[in-house]
Amino acid sequence: MAKIKFKDRMRVLFVSSEVAPFAKAGGLADVVGSLPKKLATDYGLDIRIMMPRYRFIKVEDYQAELIIKDIKIKLPNKRPTKVNVYKTFIPETIIPVYMLDMPPYFVGEDVYDHGVQGREPCVPFINFSKVALEIIKAMDWQPEIIHIHDWMPAIIPKWLRTIYKNSIFFKNTSTVLTIHNIAFQGKMEFNEAKFLGLKRRELVQPFYMNGNKEINVLGEGILNADVVNTVSPKYSQEVLTKRYGSGLEKLLVSRKKSFTGILNGIDYSNFDPRHNQDTPVKYWIDSLDKKVENKLYLQKKLGLTESAELPLICVISRLTEQKGLDLMEDVLKDLVDMGAQFIILGSGTDSVEKIFIKAERNYPKAVAAEMKFDANFAQTVYAGADMILVPSRFEPCGLSQIIGMRFGTIPIVRKTGGLADTVRDGYTGFVFRHYDKHAFLWAIQRAVDIYYNQKDFWRKMQIRAMRKDFSWKGSAKKYIWLYRKAIRHHKEELKSQNSKGG
Numbered sequence: 001m002a003k004i005k006f007k008d009r010m011r012v013l014f015v016s017s018e019v020a021p022f023a024k025a026g027g028l029a030d031v032v033g034s035l036p037k038k039l040a041t042d043y044g045l046d047i048r049i050m051m052p053r054y055r056f057i058k059v060e061d062y063q064a065e066l067i068i069k070d071i072k073i074k075l076p077n078k079r080p081t082k083v084n085v086y087k088t089f090i091p092e093t094i095i096p097v098y099m100l101d102m103p104p105y106f107v108g109e110d111v112y113d114h115g116v117q118g119r120e121p122c123v124p125f126i127n128f129s130k131v132a133l134e135i136i137k138a139m140d141w142q143p144e145i146i147h148i149h150d151w152m153p154a155i156i157p158k159w160l161r162t163i164y165k166n167s168i169f170f171k172n173t174s175t176v177l178t179i180h181n182i183a184f185q186g187k188m189e190f191n192e193a194k195f196l197g198l199k200r201r202e203l204v205q206p207f208y209m210n211g212n213k214e215i216n217v218l219g220e221g222i223l224n225a226d227v228v229n230t231v232s233p234k235y236s237q238e239v240l241t242k243r244y245g246s247g248l249e250k251l252l253v254s255r256k257k258s259f260t261g262i263l264n265g266i267d268y269s270n271f272d273p274r275h276n277q278d279t280p281v282k283y284w285i286d287s288l289d290k291k292v293e294n295k296l297y298l299q300k301k302l303g304l305t306e307s308a309e310l311p312l313i314c315v316i317s318r319l320t321e322q323k324g325l326d327l328m329e330d331v332l333k334d335l336v337d338m339g340a341q342f343i344i345l346g347s348g349t350d351s352v353e354k355i356f357i358k359a360e361r362n363y364p365k366a367v368a369a370e371m372k373f374d375a376n377f378a379q380t381v382y383a384g385a386d387m388i389l390v391p392s393r394f395e396p397c398g399l400s401q402i403i404g405m406r407f408g409t410i411p412i413v414r415k416t417g418g419l420a421d422t423v424r425d426g427y428t429g430f431v432f433r434h435y436d437k438h439a440f441l442w443a444i445q446r447a448v449d450i451y452y453n454q455k456d457f458w459r460k461m462q463i464r465a466m467r468k469d470f471s472w473k474g475s476a477k478k479y480i481w482l483y484r485k486a487i488r489h490h491k492e493e494l495k496s497q498n499s500k501g502g
């Protein structure tokens with residue numbers, strides 16, 4: 001690749017509520033923690049990342065340095081607030097991560113624990129979005145692209161067209177909105193428009209949202225970003241329909257020309273059984289026999305029957321309706337009857353967790369319910385399990401099946417979104433179509449049958465799955481294309497505004 005001159009590097013500001021390894025609730029963190037590495041190393045992009053400084057982040061663990069103290073910033077509702085900025089880096093890179101410390105916001109115990117019970121924490125993230133723009137201005141670092149992730153910072157494109165319309169600083173800034181999950185939208189009452197610093201009539205009209213009379217932060221992003229994408233090609237088609245669009249399908253259809261799907265990649269420097277720190281016995285394709293030692297380790301640790309022969313099936317997931325929990329509950333007994341073992345590593349609401357805790361009590365030697373979020377232990381489970389279940393109702397991309405494949409842990413998935421794009425039935429995993437117990441069970445039975453009776457074929461599937469390359473190589477290139485498209489879109493818009501003005 002030709003060397004890119006320092007001054008010519010494309011400047012991209014990532015704004016996100018999650019960034020691995022600092023704050024993670026799901027796949028969003030993995031994406032924002034890994035895509036910038038590829039963009040910076042292979043394409044020479046100049047990237048900076050902004051995220052909230054959650055109180056639970058121990059800044060000293062990341063050698064984060066306090067670079068701005070008590071800067072006064074006006075929130076969208078015109079009230080001033082004091083902000084501190086900590087600077088650290090994505091591990092093993094020189095990509096800066098700015099953590100915006102803005103008490104009294106983000107003092108909860110996890111990433112999204114900052115609002116009134118049962119409602120999305122809109123105001124904290126709206127204020128974070130405003131602070132992010134003001135801090136980047138204070139740093140005098142003009143982004144050519146602001147890459148926005150999910151609803152939390154999705155008001156930014158709207159602001160660039162309204163309250164920052166005459167800002168010379170942001171004049172040449174284009175916006176890219178990536179939707180990691182359309183089910184989360186940032187919904188507010190109309191009378192809360194003041195928190196956005198906007199008038200109610202300036203916001204997306206209810207017609208576009210199936211008549212819903214509310215503010216929809218993601219909807220504002222969809223309408224105003226220069227380009228929009230989701231995290232797999234299949235999901236980008238699905239969300240244009242009523243069934244998957246969660247009420248925003250009309251809005252997306254109206255942006256169809258600027259809307260696309262780019263499959264997530266993963267960072268194999270973390271997720272690889274050859275050198276993963278939490279894999280007790282390292283292995284690869286040429287030493288696959290060693291994988292079983294990780295299974296024996298897990299069985300012992302979790303008090304399951306210790307046996308190399310029994311298939312060990314896992315789930316590593318947020319425990320929400322999206323993830324097909326009811327189906328998992330339905331098949332538990334059948335799994336045990338097949339002689340399989342089941343480990344679930346997940347966290348969700350108490351009522352959901354109880355289902356699995358009860359199963360563990362009923363089948364202590366066959367079921368282990370680890371009701372927690374533990375990124376390290378997750379790797380140990382990927383390494384030790386034989387199969388991973390992902391029976392989602394919908395799945396924007398899904399990373400656990402991709403990680404599973406790299407560990408030779410065969411995925412059993414529903415044919416939806418990114419699951420459909422990444423797993424090939426009978427080749428790298430097992431795929432079922434209809435969301436019902438029988439279809440799911442049939443897929444599991446096929447897998448268990450091959451596991452028990454066709455060992456060579458099973459081994460071949462594992463090798464194929466491990467060889468699949470879901471690194472950022474291909475997808476990072478597509479993001480470059482998308483950034484260029486956003487810049488073109490923005491320029492055309494500026495041109496048409498100027499010609500109207502003149």
Ligand code: ADP
Nearest residue numbers: 026027317318345346373374375378398399400
């Ligand atoms: P989503 O973003 O919808 O939660 P993904 O499959 O895209 O789902 O990403 C989930 C990520 O979070 C994966 O890296 C997975 O390993 C991890 N993960 C999910 N649940 C847990 C858990 N309980 N403990 C540790 N890691 C988890």
